[in-house]
Amino acid sequence: MSAYERPNPDQADIERVLREHFPSPVADIAELKGGNLGGVYRFVHEGEKYVVKFTSLTEGFDTERFVSHLLTSSGIPFPKCIAVGKHGPQLSYVIFDWIEGGVLADYPDDRKARQVPELVRLLTRMNHIDVSATSGYGRIQPNGDGAHVTWRECLDATFAEDQTGTFWENWTDLFHTTRLERDVFEECRARMMAYAPYNEPHRHFVHGDLHPWNILSDGERITGFIDGNFAYGDYLIDLATLEGILGRVGIIEAYERYQEQSGIVIPHFKERLVGAHYYKGLDGLRFYAKMGMDDGYDYIRSFMLNLV
DSSP, X not given: OOOOXXXXXXXXXXXXXXXXXXXXXXXXXXXXXXXXXXXXXXXXXXXXXXXXXXXXXXXXXXXXXXHHHHHHTTTOOOOOEEEEEEETTTEEEEEEEOOOOEEGGGSOHHHHHHHHHHHHHHHHHHHTOOOTTOOOEEEEOTTSOEEESSHHHHHHXXXXXXXXXXXXXXXXXXXXXXXXXXXXXXXXXHHHHHHHHHHTTOOEEEOSOOSGGGEEEOSXXXXXXXXXXXXXXXXXXXXXXXXXXHGGGTHHHHHHHHHHHTTOOOTTHHHHHHHHHHHHHHHHHHHHHHHTOHHHHHHHHHHHHTOO
């Protein structure tokens, strides 16, 4: 299995897509670097900045419209969705308005640390959005419901062998074609399932990919969140993602302090966080193997094997 190749629409394709949604010409179309799964382009229309993203994955961007409305209507800084559509037989696209700022990952640790308290406040607010009008666990579908009846069902589906038409189609071939080690993967999956009873009673909005490359900042404050593998589940999944990269700047300590100050009690905090780490770590392990990113693979492998 080869590494996933991002779609690479030409200038004419991009302009054709944008003409369907903007009555007058757009300007300054420029590719934004850094995304793994889709081509991302910034453009300007009548003085306002926007972003258009493309993907060749079957799932497309149908969920983005629901999530954008859910978050923005709840006061979470997330891009407003302008349009979702398809271009030709292979490409799907989504158009967002632009949020100023660079990715948090690009700032030095001292600048990151100063923004951790605000990041924790926004994360807590996002994870506690009212989702009572929806149902289900796992991946959020275009209608706003989760794809699975229970969290345990979500875990089984996430790492099932048959995932035709998704990014993970034929993913078990990675055991033979990449560095992905079956014994390590199965050991960590068994640990995840042992901790799953701590996670499965909890159903909240989960960003699902909340690392510092999906957090925007102007260097002094958090300006927004982008992208995500949006799901319903235990909100400590987002904290686990952040701890793996921002642990050295005190994210866990700041999180626990803010929850205490806010009167939020988190039962079985340590066990739930461990379960969340295995869930995200397993996905990260096969992702880094598929993308040929050896440093990321080695880090996640070591972290999970030494977690308990």
